[in-house]
Amino acid sequence: MTRTIAIMAGAALILLFATLMLVVMPYTQMAGAPVPDELEAYSEAELRGREIYISQGCVYCHSQQPRDPGFSNADQQRGWGRASVPGDYAYDQPHLMGTMRTGPDLFNIGARQPSETWHYIHLYNPRAVVEDSIMPAYRYLFRVVREPLPSDTVVNIPDPYGPEHGTVVTTREAKDLVAYLKALDHTYPVETLPHKQKGDANGR
Amino acid sequence: MTPTIAFLLALTFLISVGALLALVWSIATDQFSHGASAARTIFAAGEVGRAEDPAAGRHGLADAPRDATDEEAVTARREADLSSRVPVLTLLASAVVWLVVGSLYGLLSSLKMHMPELLADIEAVTFGRIRPMHLNAVAYGWASMAGLGAAVWLVPRLFKTPLMGAGYATAGAWVWNLGMVLGLVSIGAGLSDGEEWLEFPWQVDALFVLAGGLCAVPLLLTVRNRQVRHLYVTSWYLMGALIWFPLLFLLANLPYLFPGAAGATVNWWFAHNVLGLWVTPIGVGIAYYMIPKILGKPVISYRLSLLGFWSLALFYSQVGIHHLIGGPVPTWLVTLSIVHSVMMVIPVVTVAINHHGTMIGHFGRLRDSPTLRFVWIGSLMYTASSLQGSMEALRSVNVVTHFTHYTVGHAHLGMYAFLSFILFGAVYFIMPRITGWEWPSRRLIVLHFWLAFSGIIIYVVALSIGGWFQGLALLDGDTAFMETVRLTLPYLKARSVGGALMTASHLLFAGHFLTLLWLGGRPADRPTLFRSTIPEGRT
Numbered sequence: 001m002t003r004t005i006a007i008m009a010g011a012a013l014i015l016l017f018a019t020l021m022l023v024v025m026p027y028t029q030m031a032g033a034p035v036p037d038e039l040e041a042y043s044e045a046e047l048r049g050r051e052i053y054i055s056q057g058c059v060y061c062h063s064q065q066p067r068d069p070g071f072s073n074a075d076q077q078r079g080w081g082r083a084s085v086p087g088d089y090a091y092d093q094p095h096l097m098g099t100m101r102t103g104p105d106l107f108n109i110g111a112r113q114p115s116e117t118w119h120y121i122h123l124y125n126p127r128a129v130v131e132d133s134i135m136p137a138y139r140y141l142f143r144v145v146r147e148p149l150p151s152d153t154v155v156n157i158p159d160p161y162g163p164e165h166g167t168v169v170t171t172r173e174a175k176d177l178v179a180y181l182k183a184l185d186h187t188y189p190v191e192t193l194p195h196k197q198k199g200d201a202n203g204r
Numbered sequence: 205m206t207p208t209i210a211f212l213l214a215l216t217f218l219i220s221v222g223a224l225l226a227l228v229w230s231i232a233t234d235q236f237s238h239g240a241s242a243a244r245t246i247f248a249a250g251e252v253g254r255a256e257d258p259a260a261g262r263h264g265l266a267d268a269p270r271d272a273t274d275e276e277a278v279t280a281r282r283e284a285d286l287s288s289r290v291p292v293l294t295l296l297a298s299a300v301v302w303l304v305v306g307s308l309y310g311l312l313s314s315l316k317m318h319m320p321e322l323l324a325d326i327e328a329v330t331f332g333r334i335r336p337m338h339l340n341a342v343a344y345g346w347a348s349m350a351g352l353g354a355a356v357w358l359v360p361r362l363f364k365t366p367l368m369g370a371g372y373a374t375a376g377a378w379v380w381n382l383g384m385v386l387g388l389v390s391i392g393a394g395l396s397d398g399e400e401w402l403e404f405p406w407q408v409d410a411l412f413v414l415a416g417g418l419c420a421v422p423l424l425l426t427v428r429n430r431q432v433r434h435l436y437v438t439s440w441y442l443m444g445a446l447i448w449f450p451l452l453f454l455l456a457n458l459p460y461l462f463p464g465a466a467g468a469t470v471n472w473w474f475a476h477n478v479l480g481l482w483v484t485p486i487g488v489g490i491a492y493y494m495i496p497k498i499l500g501k502p503v504i505s506y507r508l509s510l511l512g513f514w515s516l517a518l519f520y521s522q523v524g525i526h527h528l529i530g531g532p533v534p535t536w537l538v539t540l541s542i543v544h545s546v547m548m549v550i551p552v553v554t555v556a557i558n559h560h561g562t563m564i565g566h567f568g569r570l571r572d573s574p575t576l577r578f579v580w581i582g583s584l585m586y587t588a589s590s591l592q593g594s595m596e597a598l599r600s601v602n603v604v605t606h607f608t609h610y611t612v613g614h615a616h617l618g619m620y621a622f623l624s625f626i627l628f629g630a631v632y633f634i635m636p637r638i639t640g641w642e643w644p645s646r647r648l649i650v651l652h653f654w655l656a657f658s659g660i661i662i663y664v665v666a667l668s669i670g671g672w673f674q675g676l677a678l679l680d681g682d683t684a685f686m687e688t689v690r691l692t693l694p695y696l697k698a699r700s701v702g703g704a705l706m707t708a709s710h711l712l713f714a715g716h717f718l719t720l721l722w723l724g725g726r727p728a729d730r731p732t733l734f735r736s737t738i739p740e741g742r743t
């Protein structure tokens with residue numbers, strides 16, 4: 001029995017040690033990271049949009065972490081913005097950094113694509129704006145009505161991608177999601193960057 | 205890098221190396237009496253030199269003793285197997301169900317990646333939901349439950365005493381199943397916690413901690429009664445896994461504890477530990493039992509096997525941050541994980557020497573024993589995928605492969621070609637022994653093997669090539685982004701073909717499993733082998 005306990009205790013201790021290194025230390029270091037002055041907390045609508053982003057699983061195709069040009073310069077060239085720093089994520093709970101780039105990095109999509117209309121059309125059917133896109137269509141985030149009310153936001157879907165009859169209007173989910181996408185703008189300068197970079201989202 | 209951090213970093217490295225040296229010393233000076241005799245712990249007197257699979261000699265029942273020396277071994281095995289019957293059957297049958305569910309979600313996700321309009325208007329099957337459902341179903345449903353089933357089955361065999369507290373494990377299996385159903389339904393309904401590998405809502409996660417704990421109870425109760433002096437290396441791996449998983453799962457799922465960038469480090473530290481400290485030790489542990497047992501030959505270097513265990517614990521627990529290379533986390537942390545990823549070569553090579561070395565001279569047996577073929581191919585793929593992983597962690601390689609389909613190819617080489625193959629082999633071995641019925645059809649096993657094998661080869665080769673090109677294109681800022689999408693399409697389609705073959709093999713496997721249970725198989729008068737070692741007509 002003692003040997004069993006020795007093995008299990010040894011195994012648990014090793015894990016504890018790893019936890020100290022990989023969980024506790026980074027946590028203490030990053031919790032103290034300065035929050036950039038110009039980073040704004042999310043609004044109510046943006047937070048709701050963030051929940052939609054999570055529940056639709058956008059994170060499985062989109063990262064939110066432009067890379068350091070010292071590592072790879074392409075992100076800046078594509079206009080995805082400067083490398084992100086821990087402080088940029090101060091209000092992100094849970095984090096949505098992602099590990100796939102089946103689609104482009106979205107950390108600065110709000111600066112790169114400020115047009116709400118573009119986002120609505122793109123979400124309704126990505127192929128209506130980008131030929132050959134493999135992004136899923138999110139038509140269920142929209143409603144088709146015969147007569148839009150004055151309070152409705154109408155989205156004019158280009159032919160042949162729209163419905164055969166009726167007009168496409170947004171739901172609250174679509175509006176919140178786009179509000180969140182527009183809030184993804186981390187183009188302000190930060191001081192803790194590992195390399196000198198321009199703060200311009202378009203990398204120009 | 206601040207001096208404190210540099211100091212701590214140096215310290216951990218010294219501790220790791222120190223611990224390893226202490227271990228080498230203790231093994232070299234025989235502090236634990238880990239010699240060749242220890243490697244024979246899993247055999248009964250006179251059992252070495254006799255294969256358990258095919259258990260049948262030329263006469264009668266598959267597991268009938270051949271002579272007086274065999275008597276003891278066979279009786280002990282029967283008693284052991286009978287005592288774990290109910291929980292093992294519950295766990296394995298559940299695992300097979302989740303395998304089918306998980307593969308169907310995987311196949312649908314794969315198809316949607318090149319046919320985005322497929323079932324696009326049904327929210328519950330949008331790509332971003334079925335993709336995590338696939339992962340959770342195969343990782344926590346199939347791999348974990350089949351692994352637990354094999355572990356519970358191994359416990360009485362390793363300790364040579366009937367399983368105590370089997371009821372706890374059976375209860376654990378049902379709680380685990382409940383957790384799976386609730387978790388998958390939550391993701392389908394859009395109630396994900398949002399982090400990869402941790403999507404199940406934390407309220408549901410509590411069920412898994414409970415279930416894991418319940419499954420560990422029989423292990424602890426049985427080990428107290430054990431009839432063997434030495435604990436065979438497989439039990440080390442199983443004990444390690446069963447202590448690590450509940451701790452990890454609890455910590456990583458604590459709600460609201462880790463915000464922002466620190467949350468990402470915890471997320472990936474956990475995710476890689478599920479692989480490294482949960483499914484890997486189970487898979488490697490099973491192979492450490494099956495290969496010697498089937499060949500009737502102890503592993504060639506028992507001392508190495510223990511070195512392998514402790515170095516796995518030391519290094520694998522710190523590799524997780526290689527998922528964030530180039531990301532917004534401190535550089536020292538990434539470096540630490542890269543160093544440990546490369547150090548993983550040590551445990552991998554020790555396991556490779558033992559598994560493949562023990563096989564030398566017996567490769568002919570791959571032609572007849574289904575379990576051996578699945579388990580050894582799985583072990584070979586463990587070597588391959590681990591060495592690939594160490595390479596992938598290098599900055600120069602990672603800069604290309606990170607964010608691409610290459611990683612997904614690697615994930616399936618590990619989770620499927622390594623782990624799932626070993627689990628398939630284990631199920632083929634265990635089921636006849638706990639039910640007393642043989643697998644009804646040799647052809648179905650052959651077909652399962654070849655479909656799964658060709659499927660995973662197509663899968664991994666396609667994504668490795670496609671992912672590499674995708675990575676190079678992503679690194680070239682002048683290539684339009686849509687180019688990087690278009691160039692992957694042929695490879696994504698090939699992946700669907702490979703995945704369809706794998707899924708088909710799972711449907712056959714599940715059907716075969718059901719037939720065995722429902723029709724009661726044939727009585728185990730002769731093992732179902734790839735080719736008959738007994739001339740037809742003679743019994």
Ligand code: HEM
Nearest residue numbers: 307310311313314339342611612615619620624703706707
């Ligand atoms: C039953 C054994 C299987 C296991 C253990 C398994 C495991 C996994 C794992 C661990 C991932 C996450 C990969 C990552 O994030 O890097 C994953 C993703 C995936 N798997 Fe499987 N898988 C299995 C079978 C299948 C099958 C039969 C298919 C069918 C084509 C499939 C298709 C996929 C797809 C499409 C993804 C998502 C990749 C992405 O997001 O780009 N898997 N699987």
